[in-house]
Amino acid sequence: MLRPPSMSRQKVSPSQVPILWSQAQAVCFDVDCTITKQDALDDLAEFLGKGDAVRQITHQAMNGDMDLDLALQERLKIMAPTVDSLQDYILSNPAQGRLVDGIQELVQELQARNVPIYLISGGFRELILPVADLLKIPRNHIYANRFVYMADDDGQIRVHGFDPTEPTSHEGGKPEAIRRIRAQKPFQTIVMIGDGITDLEAVQETGGADLFIGFGGVIERAKVVKGADWFVNSYQELIDALPRWKVAMIGSGAFASSVAQMITHNVAKKATFNNRVDMYVYDEPFGDTTLSNAINTMHENPKYMPGVKFGENLVANPDLQDTVKDADLLVFCAPHQFLKNMCQQIQTVVKPTAKAISLTKGIHISPTDGPQLLSTMIRRMLHIECCVMMGANLANEIRPGGFCESTIGSHSTEDGEIFKELLETDYFSIRIISDTEGAELAGALKNVVAIASGFCDGCELGENCKAAILRQGLEEMREFSKRLYPTVRDETFWESCGVADLIATCYGGRNHLVAQEYAKRAGKDSFEQLEKELLNGQKLQGVLTSSEVQAVLQTKGWQKSFPLFVAVDAIVRGLFHPKDIVRYRTVAAEAELKDLHHVNSEPSLLEKRLSKSMRIQNIIHFDDDDF
Numbered sequence: 001m002l003r004p005p006s007m008s009r010q011k012v013s014p015s016q017v018p019i020l021w022s023q024a025q026a027v028c029f030d031v032d033c034t035i036t037k038q039d040a041l042d043d044l045a046e047f048l049g050k051g052d053a054v055r056q057i058t059h060q061a062m063n064g065d066m067d068l069d070l071a072l073q074e075r076l077k078i079m080a081p082t083v084d085s086l087q088d089y090i091l092s093n094p095a096q097g098r099l100v101d102g103i104q105e106l107v108q109e110l111q112a113r114n115v116p117i118y119l120i121s122g123g124f125r126e127l128i129l130p131v132a133d134l135l136k137i138p139r140n141h142i143y144a145n146r147f148v149y150m151a152d153d154d155g156q157i158r159v160h161g162f163d164p165t166e167p168t169s170h171e172g173g174k175p176e177a178i179r180r181i182r183a184q185k186p187f188q189t190i191v192m193i194g195d196g197i198t199d200l201e202a203v204q205e206t207g208g209a210d211l212f213i214g215f216g217g218v219i220e221r222a223k224v225v226k227g228a229d230w231f232v233n234s235y236q237e238l239i240d241a242l243p244r245w246k247v248a249m250i251g252s253g254a255f256a257s258s259v260a261q262m263i264t265h266n267v268a269k270k271a272t273f274n275n276r277v278d279m280y281v282y283d284e285p286f287g288d289t290t291l292s293n294a295i296n297t298m299h300e301n302p303k304y305m306p307g308v309k310f311g312e313n314l315v316a317n318p319d320l321q322d323t324v325k326d327a328d329l330l331v332f333c334a335p336h337q338f339l340k341n342m343c344q345q346i347q348t349v350v351k352p353t354a355k356a357i358s359l360t361k362g363i364h365i366s367p368t369d370g371p372q373l374l375s376t377m378i379r380r381m382l383h384i385e386c387c388v389m390m391g392a393n394l395a396n397e398i399r400p401g402g403f404c405e406s407t408i409g410s411h412s413t414e415d416g417e418i419f420k421e422l423l424e425t426d427y428f429s430i431r432i433i434s435d436t437e438g439a440e441l442a443g444a445l446k447n448v449v450a451i452a453s454g455f456c457d458g459c460e461l462g463e464n465c466k467a468a469i470l471r472q473g474l475e476e477m478r479e480f481s482k483r484l485y486p487t488v489r490d491e492t493f494w495e496s497c498g499v500a501d502l503i504a505t506c507y508g509g510r511n512h513l514v515a516q517e518y519a520k521r522a523g524k525d526s527f528e529q530l531e532k533e534l535l536n537g538q539k540l541q542g543v544l545t546s547s548e549v550q551a552v553l554q555t556k557g558w559q560k561s562f563p564l565f566v567a568v569d570a571i572v573r574g575l576f577h578p579k580d581i582v583r584y585r586t587v588a589a590e591a592e593l594k595d596l597h598h599v600n601s602e603p604s605l606l607e608k609r610l611s612k613s614m615r616i617q618n619i620i621h622f623d624d625d626d627f
């Protein structure tokens, strides 16, 4: 008996086992009798007519009763396969037929959660490759032995031994392989799954695995049963214990409802998600009941998106804290003026491990920190990661049979993939980019250009003029974003979140619609009145965003570089007629003068948004990480 007694290790406490399993950042599998039904060397020996002798040695080694390298040498000596016989064996034993029941499903479930999988085997690489390929496990995730070949006197090329530099050719090879994996990627939690004593060893050494799951579906070894943190005979047990993302939608307006409709159907189909979706509803009376009650009875949002059916797995909840408290994935889709207050309400109940995505378009102006991206505000207030989804996605056009594209901006590819899995459908196609800031700013700023386009159409200035406004708008969106964040990429503006959203919103959006009516009525009715009259409770984002953009321009002294943005704001404030959008460059210059001489007028929207102290002390400051 060559191995040190394995029982000295303190086992993981039973309450910690499911937690570690659900938080596994990488899972390592033994191969023989764990992923495949046989020990490949035993099977090869059988194929070569040397089964009995080899099986006996394997059994001794797997039970920890024989030195590993000696066992390997002995078995190879007995078999001495030629290259041709190895090929014959591999071809006559396709990987599919060698797999243990349930392993393919477990591997797929882990892959769907972006958990990297490694194979760590005392077996041989040549015999493992077809299995790895079938399971879509990258070949550089395999730690296994390699045959060494030599030509015999009779001209046959035969296996002569093995490469002693591979970690699993020696005692303690499996923990060594895990140490090598950690050296490449600093995973916090690594799980090892296997049937043998050498697999159990992988958890017993410093730098080894954090949890050992013994697998007895092929062979049950008493020492492994005793030493394992968790012993299972079926992979279904592990699949059932995997976490399922629980989703909360924060918002219940038109777009929130269209998106919730897609989410409810996606989670019902995909095992990575909990089937129930909670939706926060800012409640209001609806007929003789409340909107949240109506949603729960009708399985649609009869006020903001009538006729679009949610799955029955959506639960509308007027209690914001209750909606988010168990959620792993938070989808923020409320008008941006309400977002800060919502974040304040849920600060103490959001799971620290939750992840967020913001679909909200706008910028937040913090009285202390100045302007912030909404994703930054969510990140800072809730201490969780937040990515964004922006795109040409008019809510009332999102439906089966239609088609649209959207852009997820995410610093983490993994988070981007999780949200893509949640949100993508065959009629809602998503691309992930890393330029989160560019995507978010494009989504917010296009609403300002949409107002300009509404002025064009309301004053019948023609398509040439509107195209010129859109071109200038796109240019200012790009320039503004890049000045705030030098990392913003030009290419982002060619994505759905850029030019496509600009076009959709300037032709079919609510900002365009209301600005057009404002122009038709020559500015006699305020945007606030028109919003009430035309949108049935839906909220405009462009007017607020316009004033928020002005706050940035004025503080930075950038007005001259953004004449369209300045002109839109001046028209919205009633300083010019909407038809003046056609001469936005001169309007921008005149607006500056008008503002200077307008000392006794009503405070502008911009002034209202800036706190008194900020104006007096002129202390709006922009730290690098505010943007």
Ligand SMILES: NC(=O)c1ccc[n+]([C@@H]2O[C@H](COP(=O)([O-])OP(=O)(O)OC[C@H]3O[C@@H](n4cnc5c(N)ncnc54)[C@H](O)[C@@H]3O)[C@@H](O)[C@H]2O)c1
Pocket (backbone or CB within 6 Å): 251, 252, 253, 254, 255, 256, 257, 281, 282, 283, 304, 333, 334, 335, 336, 338, 359, 360, 361, 362, 393, 394, 395, 396, 537, 538, 539, 540, 541
């Ligand atoms: N509608 C679209 O086509 C669309 C598309 C893409 C992105 N977006 C963005 O998504 C965000 C949400 O838009 P939407 O269309 O889902 O909403 P909406 O404008 O249709 O509805 C307004 C929502 O605000 C809620 N509300 C009203 N007062 C509130 C308060 N005091 N506190 C909290 N909530 C309150 C209402 O109940 C309603 O759910 C916006 O930023 C918008 O720009 C909208």
Ligand SMILES: O=P(O)(O)OC[C@H](O)CO
Pocket (backbone or CB within 6 Å): 361, 391, 392, 393, 394, 395, 447, 450, 501, 504, 505, 508, 509, 510, 511, 512, 540, 541
């Ligand atoms: O209807 P709007 O103007 O709020 O724009 C809707 C969306 O942002 C379009 O993607």
